[in-house]
Amino acid sequence: MKKIAILGQPNVGKSSLFNRFAKRRIAITSDMAGTTRDVKKELIDFDGKEAEIVDTGGIDESTELFRSVKNKAIEAAEIADIIIYMVNGKSLPDGRDKQLFYKLQSLGKPIALVINKIDNDKEEERAWEFSEFGAQNQFAISVSHNRRVGQLIEWIKSHLDEPELVLELDDEDDALENLISRFDESGTLKEEENLNEIGVAIIGRTNVGKSSLLNALLGSERAVVSDVAGTTIDPVDEKIIVKDKTVTFIDTAGLRRRGKIQGIERYALGRTRQMLEKADIALLVLDASAPLSELDEKIAGLVDEYKLGCIIVLNKWDEALGTYDEIVEELRYRFKFLSWAPVITVSAKSKKRVHKITDMLLKVYENYTRHIPTRELNDVIKNATIKHHIPSFKGKAVNILFASQYEIKPPKIALISNRPKGIHFSYIRYLSNQIRENFDLEGTPLILIPKKRGEREEDNSED
Structure with missing residues (x-):
């Protein structure tokens, strides 16, 4: 399946285009520059042709956090099959845009220069100023007004034709055997429900190390990590295969006390709830280097509210405030409603004991889907x-x-x-x-x- 990466500086409309392709609001959009910080993925059906769209964070080097965001965006472009580079049509061409566009062009992949915010014919003149980029494929559009987005979609579709897959005889035999094995003698699927996909939501208050834990679980720097509280806004998801299960990890936005939730974080809280509705298991991440708080209890209450399986993860264990028995005793006292949840101590930063989580996830999921005779x-x-x-x-x-x-x-x-x-x-x-x-x-x-x-x-x- 082809991958399409959307890149550009902050606030040019990348997430709005992403949502337009998906025909629903998936990525959080805001007038605030830097709203998207992690890479967001979604499968999109372009009239029967599927592709994976990747919405990246705005390319900016003003802070250490945004430099990390930029690196993620470049990595996404390098593994993509098609690149869409967006610019703000209400501004003059920017030297940084031109420099990065040339760099992406050198990758030798289909690339389109998309000039957004061209809302009417009069503003079309400004789009010609971007001809100096020398882009072979240039589109002047308005995502908010859905103006000429269709032309861009047609260009994308022209690059989605996949070569026909021809199976060798041995491969064909194996494929046929695998297909038959899924059915019983009457031709009915042996499993009424697919129990091979596990949705895992990583939840906790801000700065407890959720994104670091996700990276450690994946074995790669998938999510942006920063000491700035609230770095993750959009829920970030990534799949791995564990034995015969597909595990989708969702790194949700860190939650604050209600009085401190501002702006786009209010929407992020709603998005977190949407993710929890789809999840099977929650990794409740707590900071072992800080006292348990009332907010921790409220977040733990979401596990009970959505009836999720749960593993309590005590992160930053190398900086723990007390002994294991002391911390777990307080935890069990304050989280009585999660008395059945196992507790594991880890250090996401050093990756110590993180590998234990995947084995525990399989065990918890087995119990979560258990049928008692x-x-x-x-x-x-x-x-x-x-x-x-x-x-x-x-x-x-x-x-x-x-x-x-x-x-x-x-x-x-x-x-x-x-x-x-x-x-x-x-x-x-x-x-x-x-x-x-x-x-x-x-x-x-x-x-x-x-x-x-x-x-x-x-x-x-x-x-």
Whole structure:
């Protein structure tokens, strides 16, 4: 699949063009220069021809942070198949633009000079001033007015024709065998749901080392890292293969106290929530070199809110404020609702113990997608009710007729009862603990729902 990189100085409209291609708002846009800082990727369908669009941060060398952003943009161009270089049509040609355009031209790849913010025919005259770049493919457009963007898309499509893939006989046999192996004798897919893709959201307050952790997990400098709090604004995602699973890491924007969230960070918070809706597991990153805060607790609450699997990552462990037992004891006290989440200590900066996270992710995902056999589940419930009878409700006996798991990600279990409203939440917690003692559910929430026989499966109680 072809890769298309969009480059240019800050605030020329790269993210707006990215969103226009995607036909939805993916990248955060703002009048503030430097809004995009990490590389953002998305698969785009150009009338049946797919390509991966890469939105890069604005090229600027005014600070160390933006120099790092520039390096990421250049790297994206070097691995791209097609390059789009954007300039601001409301400004005069810039020497830095010209110099970088020549450098990108020397890569020998299809490259287009896109002059943005040409909103009408009168402003078209300014576009001719950019002829000094000597670009073979030059487009004067207005992304905000959707003016002549179609011409640019047609040019892109002309470079997306892929050569037809011809399989050698051995390859063809292997491909056919792989295809057949996915189906049973009746021709039905063996797996109703694809459980080979894991979405992992990296969450935490600003400057706890989320982007450093992402880079360490990937083994490359994928995300921009800076001591400036709030460097990551757009959620950044990257895929790796771990055994037979595709793991997509999402480095979300660092969260601040509500009173300190300003400007585009408000939108970033909303985007973080969108990412959490799609995730399976959260890596809750805490700073071991600083005391736990109320904000840490609120961010941890997002794990509970979205019913995600969870691993608590104590980063900067080489600068920890206390012993492991001391810190974990406080953590367990303050995060009682995550008592089931494993804890791992790492140093993203030195990459110490980071490799342990991937193994733990697979284990947590296995538990997050676990289906408990009905017979074994009911044996546990029966023994639990014998040990501690369900208290009566309004003077009447309460019984659990049977239990059945009806959903995974996370496991959800219906407790079919004659009086479901009579099962107190404290008793549900007791049953949950009994189930956890008998089945490995580390790292995943477990939801128990009292219901009447035949009742629709709507959540009305949870652990």
